[in-house]
Amino acid sequence: xxxxxxxxxxxxxxxxxxxxxxxxxxxxxxxxxxxxxxxxxxxxxxxxxxxxxxxxxxxxxxxxxxxxxxxxxxxxxxxxxxxxxxxxxxxxx
Numbered sequence: 001x002x003x004x005x006x007x008x009x010x011x012x013x014x015x016x017x018x019x020x021x022x023x024x025x026x027x028x029x030x031x032x033x034x035x036x037x038x039x040x041x042x043x044x045x046x047x048x049x050x051x052x053x054x055x056x057x058x059x060x061x062x063x064x065x066x067x068x069x070x071x072x073x074x075x076x077x078x079x080x081x082x083x084x085x086x087x088x089x090x091x092x093x
Contacts, residue, residue, distance in 0.1 A: 017044045017045045017048065018044070019044050019047060019048050020048060023047065023048055025041050025042075025044070025047060026041060026042040026047045026050065026055055026058065026059075027039050027040070027041055028040045028041065028042060028058070028059060028062040029062070029066070040062075042058060061079055061083050062083070065083055065084055065087070
């Protein structure tokens with residue numbers, strides 16, 4: 001199975017899931033107040049299961065991919081490439 005077909009399968013199965021009480025949405029980026037852009041959120045299907053250190057890891061990867069951080073090694077670069085593939089595919093839908 002190729003990465004693209006796997007992503008299509010994953011995204012087609014996603015549905016809106018309510019977060020349990022006490023679990024906050026994971027906001028990766030907030031637009032400026034005067035902006036018409038929307039915040040970037042992690043899908044609630046994933047957010048509801050993430051532990052605190054995993055939430056920090058997702059934020060770290062997002063910061064690395066968007067250029068907000070530059071202190072990454074080879075392992076993080078591999079994860080970043082997968083993350084970029086997911087983000088590009090989701091944006092195209």
